[in-house]
Amino acid sequence: MTEYRQFYISKAIWFFTVNLAERKNNHLLIDKIDELRNAFRYVKQRKPFHIDAIVILPDHLHCIWTLPPDDENLSVTWNMLKGRFSRSIDQGERILKSRQKRRERGVWQRQLWTHLIEDQDNYNRHVDYIHWNPVKHGHVKSVIVGLIQVFSIM
Numbered sequence: 001m002t003e004y005r006q007f008y009i010s011k012a013i014w015f016f017t018v019n020l021a022e023r024k025n026n027h028l029l030i031d032k033i034d035e036l037r038n039a040f041r042y043v044k045q046r047k048p049f050h051i052d053a054i055v056i057l058p059d060h061l062h063c064i065w066t067l068p069p070d071d072e073n074l075s076v077t078w079n080m081l082k083g084r085f086s087r088s089i090d091q092g093e094r095i096l097k098s099r100q101k102r103r104e105r106g107v108w109q110r111q112l113w114t115h116l117i118e119d120q121d122n123y124n125r126h127v128d129y130i131h132w133n134p135v136k137h138g139h140v141k142s143v144i145v146g147l148i149q150v151f152s153i154m
Helices: 033-046 074-088 097-101 120-136 143-153
Strands: 013-019 050-056 060-066 113-116
Touching (some): 013 120, 033 050, 050 120, 060 120, 120 143
Antiparallel strands (some): 013 060, 050 060
16 A cells, blocks of 8 residues: 655644545535534544634535644544544445455545645635635635635534
8 A cells, every 4th residue: 555654743734625535426525514513523622623714515625724732643633533424424335345455434535635834825825715616616606605605514
Protein backbone atom coordinates (compact mmCIF):
# COMPACT_ATOMS: atom_id res chain seq x y z
CA MET A 1 0.00 0.00 0.00
CA THR A 2 1.21 3.49 -0.78
CA GLU A 3 2.34 5.38 2.28
CA TYR A 4 1.34 9.02 2.26
CA ARG A 5 3.37 11.47 4.25
CA GLN A 6 1.57 14.07 6.30
CA PHE A 7 3.36 16.78 8.16
CA TYR A 8 1.87 18.10 11.35
CA ILE A 9 1.91 21.63 12.64
CA SER A 10 0.44 22.61 15.98
CA LYS A 11 -2.30 25.29 15.90
CA ALA A 12 -2.33 25.20 12.10
CA ILE A 13 -5.25 26.13 9.86
CA TRP A 14 -6.12 23.51 7.25
CA PHE A 15 -8.41 23.32 4.24
CA PHE A 16 -9.89 19.87 3.51
CA THR A 17 -11.84 18.20 0.76
CA VAL A 18 -13.32 14.84 1.72
CA ASN A 19 -15.20 12.71 -0.83
CA LEU A 20 -17.51 9.75 -0.69
CA ALA A 21 -16.10 6.63 -2.31
CA GLU A 22 -18.98 6.49 -4.80
CA ARG A 23 -19.72 10.05 -5.88
CA LYS A 24 -21.95 9.60 -8.92
CA ASN A 25 -25.61 10.23 -8.07
CA ASN A 26 -24.84 9.86 -4.38
CA HIS A 27 -26.66 12.14 -1.92
CA LEU A 28 -25.58 10.34 1.24
CA LEU A 29 -24.13 13.34 3.07
CA ILE A 30 -27.32 15.35 2.61
CA ASP A 31 -29.64 12.39 3.18
CA LYS A 32 -27.79 11.52 6.40
CA ILE A 33 -26.95 15.08 7.50
CA ASP A 34 -28.08 14.43 11.09
CA GLU A 35 -25.71 11.48 11.36
CA LEU A 36 -22.88 13.58 9.90
CA ARG A 37 -23.66 16.41 12.31
CA ASN A 38 -23.61 13.94 15.22
CA ALA A 39 -20.27 12.51 14.04
CA PHE A 40 -18.78 16.01 14.03
CA ARG A 41 -20.11 16.69 17.53
CA TYR A 42 -18.81 13.36 18.85
CA VAL A 43 -15.32 13.87 17.46
CA LYS A 44 -15.10 17.54 18.50
CA GLN A 45 -15.83 16.51 22.10
CA ARG A 46 -12.91 14.08 22.05
CA LYS A 47 -10.46 15.92 19.77
CA PRO A 48 -11.40 19.60 19.84
CA PHE A 49 -10.84 21.72 16.76
CA HIS A 50 -12.47 24.88 15.42
CA ILE A 51 -14.52 24.80 12.21
CA ASP A 52 -13.79 28.11 10.50
CA ALA A 53 -15.90 27.33 7.43
CA ILE A 54 -17.69 24.29 6.03
CA VAL A 55 -19.92 23.29 3.15
CA ILE A 56 -21.53 19.89 2.87
CA LEU A 57 -22.63 18.81 -0.57
CA PRO A 58 -24.37 15.55 -1.49
CA ASP A 59 -21.16 13.62 -2.24
CA HIS A 60 -18.30 15.61 -0.68
CA LEU A 61 -17.49 18.32 1.79
CA HIS A 62 -15.01 21.16 2.11
CA CYS A 63 -13.98 22.72 5.37
CA ILE A 64 -11.39 24.84 7.10
CA TRP A 65 -10.29 23.79 10.58
CA THR A 66 -8.05 25.45 13.11
CA LEU A 67 -6.32 22.84 15.23
CA PRO A 68 -5.68 23.46 18.94
CA PRO A 69 -2.10 24.00 20.15
CA ASP A 70 -1.80 20.46 21.52
CA ASP A 71 -3.17 18.57 18.47
CA GLU A 72 -0.98 18.02 15.47
CA ASN A 73 -2.45 14.79 14.12
CA LEU A 74 -5.35 15.64 11.86
CA SER A 75 -5.34 12.15 10.33
CA VAL A 76 -6.56 10.62 13.59
CA THR A 77 -9.33 13.21 13.85
CA TRP A 78 -10.54 12.58 10.30
CA ASN A 79 -10.37 8.81 10.75
CA MET A 80 -12.52 9.12 13.88
CA LEU A 81 -15.03 11.32 12.08
CA LYS A 82 -15.29 9.15 8.98
CA GLY A 83 -15.55 6.00 11.12
CA ARG A 84 -18.20 7.44 13.42
CA PHE A 85 -20.34 8.53 10.48
CA SER A 86 -19.91 5.18 8.67
CA ARG A 87 -20.94 3.19 11.74
CA SER A 88 -24.04 5.36 12.19
CA ILE A 89 -25.56 4.49 8.82
CA ASP A 90 -26.89 1.25 7.39
CA GLN A 91 -24.61 -0.88 5.27
CA GLY A 92 -25.45 -1.27 1.62
CA GLU A 93 -22.65 0.45 -0.23
CA ARG A 94 -20.44 -1.40 -2.70
CA ILE A 95 -17.31 -2.64 -0.93
CA LEU A 96 -14.25 -3.42 -3.02
CA LYS A 97 -12.30 -6.61 -2.31
CA SER A 98 -9.32 -4.57 -1.07
CA ARG A 99 -11.59 -3.00 1.55
CA GLN A 100 -13.22 -6.32 2.42
CA LYS A 101 -9.80 -7.76 3.27
CA ARG A 102 -9.24 -4.90 5.73
CA ARG A 103 -12.83 -5.08 7.04
CA GLU A 104 -13.45 -1.51 5.83
CA ARG A 105 -16.68 0.07 4.75
CA GLY A 106 -16.97 1.60 1.30
CA VAL A 107 -18.40 4.95 2.37
CA TRP A 108 -15.44 7.34 2.07
CA GLN A 109 -12.49 7.69 -0.23
CA ARG A 110 -9.44 6.65 1.77
CA GLN A 111 -7.47 9.79 1.09
CA LEU A 112 -8.54 13.37 1.59
CA TRP A 113 -7.21 16.56 0.11
CA THR A 114 -5.41 18.77 2.63
CA HIS A 115 -3.92 22.20 2.20
CA LEU A 116 -2.10 24.15 4.89
CA ILE A 117 -3.39 27.72 4.98
CA GLU A 118 -0.35 29.95 4.65
CA ASP A 119 -1.60 33.49 5.23
CA GLN A 120 -4.71 35.69 5.34
CA ASP A 121 -4.99 35.95 1.56
CA ASN A 122 -4.79 32.16 1.23
CA TYR A 123 -7.41 31.80 3.99
CA ASN A 124 -9.75 34.27 2.26
CA ARG A 125 -9.43 32.46 -1.09
CA HIS A 126 -10.33 29.12 0.51
CA VAL A 127 -13.30 30.58 2.39
CA ASP A 128 -14.50 32.04 -0.93
CA TYR A 129 -14.05 28.61 -2.54
CA ILE A 130 -16.25 27.08 0.16
CA HIS A 131 -18.90 29.76 -0.38
CA TRP A 132 -18.91 29.35 -4.17
CA ASN A 133 -18.72 25.55 -4.32
CA PRO A 134 -22.50 24.95 -4.05
CA VAL A 135 -23.00 27.44 -6.90
CA LYS A 136 -20.32 25.72 -8.97
CA HIS A 137 -22.08 22.36 -8.58
CA GLY A 138 -25.52 23.82 -9.35
CA HIS A 139 -27.03 23.28 -5.88
CA VAL A 140 -27.81 26.97 -5.36
CA LYS A 141 -28.06 29.97 -7.67
CA SER A 142 -26.10 32.51 -5.65
CA VAL A 143 -23.63 32.73 -2.82
CA ILE A 144 -26.17 34.41 -0.54
CA VAL A 145 -28.40 31.34 -0.70
CA GLY A 146 -25.33 29.14 -0.40
CA LEU A 147 -24.23 30.95 2.75
CA ILE A 148 -27.58 30.41 4.38
CA GLN A 149 -27.40 26.70 3.62
CA VAL A 150 -23.78 26.41 4.72
CA PHE A 151 -24.40 27.88 8.15
CA SER A 152 -27.64 25.99 8.71
CA ILE A 153 -25.83 22.62 8.33
CA MET A 154 -23.87 22.77 11.57
